[in-house]
Structure formats: structure tokens, C-alpha cells
Amino acid sequence: MARLAVFASGNGSNMENLYSYFKDSISVQIILVCTNNHNAGVVEKCKNKNIPIYVFSKNDLENGSVENALIKHKIDWIILAGFLLKISDSLVATFNNKIINIHPSLLPKFGGKGMYGKHVHKAVISAGESESGITIHYVNNLYDSGKIIFQKKCLIEKGDTYDVLAEKIQKLEHVYFPKIIEQIINKKNTT
């Protein structure tokens, strides 16, 4: 059984979706949700569903406390689902190729520091793009630049606002993120 920690600092819709998807899985289990933001929607969602949540500070992330907690819980994989802080170099080294992020654009376009949530969709619309999409990728020491695992496109129609685009992207995220995580984990477990 692969033991997952989901990191999220926002609304937590992906966390909730992943949790439902893997609830009865025999190969993947979400052990812990980790956040640096005690006011985030994800905290309320965890409380409502009795999902164990670990709230930590930026300092805890940098001084090794978070890493120790993950080791204590025997976590195998870290899933970033709307987590805004940079993952420490030490965590990236310890969980080498075992940290997966989802980004709401077709990387390398519209990635990097400050490119999150609506900022991404606003930039995509302002640039007059005719398509956007999601990218699922491994996490390395730089923002949004680890090896790409999977991308899925959606069309941007004339007149689409960034809210409309955000909805299209969220639908893709909810369909593909759990499936791709499952595939990656099962592949690694059998090789």
C-alpha cells in the first residue's frame, strides 16, 4: 500500500477529489493532509470528513520538522494539490521523484513564481491563447520545472472569461489527477 501525504494551502477541491477516489483503493491510501494555512478551505474540508490534517509553519518546512513528520507517518509519496510554498531542497532530495504537482496551465507556459490560481488563467486569457490545460509533473528544486508526466488541453473559446477557463481546468484536474497518480504509483511499485 502506497502511503500519500497531500499538501494543499487553498480551497482543497483536488484534495477532496483525491480522497474520494482513493478511499476504497487497495493500493493507495491518503494518510495525511498537510497545510501551512490554518484558514484555508482545505482545513474545513478535512475536519468535515475526519481526514487527518497537519498544520505547520513555513519555518517547520525549512527546519526539517515537516520532513520528520512525514517520515514518522511512513509517507511514500507527496502530492501537491494547490500548495503555494516552495518545497525545501532537503524534502526534494529525500522524496526523489516521489513528489507530484498539478499546475493549471500547459507548462512551461504560464508557470513559475507567482503563477498560481487565477493569476494563471488571467495571464492565459490576456495573452490571447486559444488553448490551455493542465500539467502533472515531478517536483524539483525550481518552481514548475520538474519532468512532465502528463498534460491535457482544453480549448479557449472566444469570450471565455478567466472564471470560465478556471472551471474547464478544474474539471480536467478532477478527472485526470487521481488516475495519473494511480498509474505512476502502480508502475513504480511493479518495477
Ligand code: GRF
Ligand atoms: C489547482 O488549480 C491546481 O492546479 C493548482 O492549485 C489549484 C488548487 O485548487 N496547483 P484546489 O484548492 O484543489 O481547489
